[in-house]
Amino acid sequence: MQRFVRNKKIEDEFRESIESVEKDWSIYTEKLLLDVREIIAQQMKRLNFNRADLAKLLKCSRSYVTQLLNGNTNIRLNTLVKVLLSLGVKPNIQYSYEDVETLKKFNKNSTIEMSFKESTKTTIFTIESKVSQQEYEPA
Amino acid sequence: MRVVLLHSGTRRKVSAMAIGKDIPIYQDELFPHIDKRLIQRMNIHIEFLSNRQFPVENKSICEQLKGYDNLYELKPKPIRLFFFMMGNDAVITHGFIKKKRTTDISEIDRAVSLRDRCIKEKE
Numbered sequence: 312m313q314r315f316v317r318n319k320k321i322e323d324e325f326r327e328s329i330e331s332v333e334k335d336w337s338i339y340t341e342k343l344l345l346d347v348r349e350i351i352a353q354q355m356k357r358l359n360f361n362r363a364d365l366a367k368l369l370k371c372s373r374s375y376v377t378q379l380l381n382g383n384t385n386i387r388l389n390t391l392v393k394v395l396l397s398l399g400v401k402p403n404i405q406y407s408y409e410d411v412e413t414l415k416k417f418n419k420n421s422t423i424e425m426s427f428k429e430s431t432k433t434t435i436f437t438i439e440s441k442v443s444q445q446e447y448e449p450a
Numbered sequence: 451m452r453v454v455l456l457h458s459g460t461r462r463k464v465s466a467m468a469i470g471k472d473i474p475i476y477q478d479e480l481f482p483h484i485d486k487r488l489i490q491r492m493n494i495h496i497e498f499l500s501n502r503q504f505p506v507e508n509k510s511i512c513e514q515l516k517g518y519d520n521l522y523e524l525k526p527k528p529i530r531l532f533f534f535m536m537g538n539d540a541v542i543t544h545g546f547i548k549k550k551r552t553t554d555i556s557e558i559d560r561a562v563s564l565r566d567r568c569i570k571e572k573e
Binding site: 335337338341342345346348349351352353355356380381382 | 487490491494495497498502506507508509510511
């Protein structure tokens with residue numbers, strides 16, 4: 312098919328534009344939020360929960376739950392852990408030290424060599440649901 | 451799952467290519483003034499879709515259009531992207547900025563016609 316064609320000019324332009332934005336922290340929060348929203352919705356379906364049910368568990372209003380699901384709020388760490396635990400998900404955050412340049416900035420005079428040089432992996436943050444499906448299926 | 455974008459044949463051209471792990475990066479030529487962050491947000495959503503098995507539970511991220519078979523929409527606000535499934539690939543037809551409360555029927559019609567043409571050509 313002719314339609315699935317690569318366009319190299321636009322490809323280069325976009326690489327440049329994206330590399331310039333990539334260091335912005337807001338992107339990583341958006342990625343995290345997407346994952347969290349999806350995990351909450353998945354687990355709610357597994358447990359046969361309404362939004363009202365979740366609101367009762369968390370002792371908050373129903374509108375707050377919809378805000379959570381639509382991503383309109385900036386979630387605190389406290390509330391995030393509370394929500395995830397009440398749904399039976401154990402939060403687990405992974406870090407990866409990728410940005411070597413910032414480390415070099417603040418460690419200019421030090422003689423310590425960095426053991427972790429540029430890694431090819433691109434793992435950023437992941438929240439894994441460690442709960443098996445059988446344990447938390449609705450009775 | 452792979453995410454693919456149609457390259458031409460639309461009035462509003464959307465060009466695409468695969469970088470890295472079959473993740474397309476694209477630009478809608480209708481919106482040259484579009485903010486870089488919006489493009490980045492679209493890419494995040496597409497990356498999200500390509501990393502997951504298809505049925506997405508959260509309807510504020512991705513939803514099937516009511517009354518249409520095999521036509522879905524991705525929702526990186528304020529943009530909407532239509533796509534359909536072809537085997538294991540999710541093929542994105544086009545995107546637009548949603549300003550009204552309801553989606554325009556003309557946009558849906560375009561997506562439907564593109565979907566039908568694409569499936570015919572593949573056969």
